[in-house]
């Protein structure tokens with residue numbers, strides 16, 4: 001928890017630009033953004049083993065924090081690198097098909113059989129041998145039955161799609177392309193049938209041993225179908241990183257209306273499904289209040305691959321995340337990011353193969369931290385491929401922060417992105433209506449100018465297919 005009033009004289013650049021901009025309904029009335037290119041910021045040394053001695057928050061601590069803050073693109077790269085490093089040491093798992101959706105293949109998908117595994121009919125009709133007319137057998141052939149008797153030349157048998165064709169079949173005649181007379185003789189009605197027509201030959205799609213998909217392929221519903229068809233019951237995959245969510249703050253209610261200075265916890269409902277959409281298995285969600293000892297016990301005792309905390313990242317009297325990291329001897333990889341909202345976000349290595357992402361308590365700031373630090377970390381831990389970056393022109397100008405990148409909720413309209421209002425750090429109204437976040441560099445983006453777009457996981461495909 002933090003006291004905003006204290007901030008007034010601290011740093012003019014840090015004044016609530018976000019809060020103010022979020023409420024501006026008509027950005028075109030404001031002065032044009034500075035069109036100068038973003039200043040290139042040289043990388044700072046970010047990694048530091050934290051001192052086990054807690055330090056009192058102070059003005060100079062705040063200044064030092066600003067100084068250490070990592071540029072936004074670099075913060076993402078650091079999180080990606082941390083995930084790749086830890087990911088290389090993770091144990092692979094063998095999972096049943098029904099548990100494999102959304103995982104990444106850790107072994108190539110190699111066909112365990114020919115596909116199709118026998119010559120089969122592609123149509124309902126008759127299997128025929130030689131040129132017509134044909135004598136039709138009494139018994140027909142259905143899918144799923146054992147190998148039928150071979151056909152003699154001039155013989156036909158009724159056959160269903162998917163049934164094995166008898167040996168010596170030369171073609172399948174579709175039911176709409178033939179007719180039988182009253183003596184049971186079959187005649188083609190659309191000319192002679194070509195040799196091999198409407199027979200699916202064994203091995204047409206693949207031979208046993210063919211590689212169907214490489215290591216690293218994402219297990220989609222189609223991959224599950226292919227794996228089953230190719231004879232698999234289990235897949236060797238990279239397991240989902242296990243994430244534990246620790247929600248901090250004594251002021252949080254889990255039901256009912258806000259009252260007496262208490263507010264509803266917005267991040268408890270928001271983060272677990274979003275973490276799942278980013279590839280994590282959420283093993284627990286715990287509300288810990290503002291108790292330093294409880295937080296220490298939770299962090300020190302966690303066996304998750306990723307601990308996500310919300311709130312308590314700043315330097316207020318009950319902001320316990322930094323002191324806790326010092327106490328567990330964590331290595332701070334990112335200590336603040338030059339991004340608005342969300343600049344107090346942090347990434348630490350708490351154990352050899354465990355990381356902690358500290359999300360700021362302001363809800364949109366937490367979303368910013370999720371996409372800046374948790375997304376690249378989880379993606380690389382899960383060995384998922386990065387999405388190709390893309391940019392779209394903005395329908396209107398977006399003011400930039402003087403030094404930091406801004407992440408602004410947008411809706412996608414054709415080939416343009418329209419910035420949404422209500423994008424202040426404490427607001428979710430903008431992002432709840434958004435398809436994506438636009439990356440606005442320091443100095444801002446003019447109307448018509450392109451900005452990098454970060455899609456929200458459900459924007460293109462719907463929440464039901466983000467593997468939640």
Ligand SMILES: Nc1nc2c(c(=O)[nH]1)N[C@H]1C(S)=C(S)[C@@H](COP(=O)(O)OP(=O)(O)OC[C@H]3O[C@@H](n4cnc5c(N)ncnc54)[C@H](O)[C@@H]3O)O[C@H]1N2
Nearest residue numbers: 001002249264265266267311312313314319360361362365
């Ligand atoms: N002296 C300074 N104070 C603050 C600074 C700063 O630079 N110097 N930065 C501000 C910014 S920006 C942010 S963001 C916050 C980050 O603070 P914390 O991570 O310590 O978060 P809290 O203080 O615990 O909470 C901030 C705000 O968010 C509300 N909150 C917290 N958790 C939830 C939740 N689960 N659901 C909904 N809302 C939540 C909380 O009540 C506060 O209003 O620090 C600023 N201060």
Ligand code: MOO
Nearest residue numbers: 341342343365425
């Ligand atoms: O401006 Mo804070 O980082 O609320 O996000």
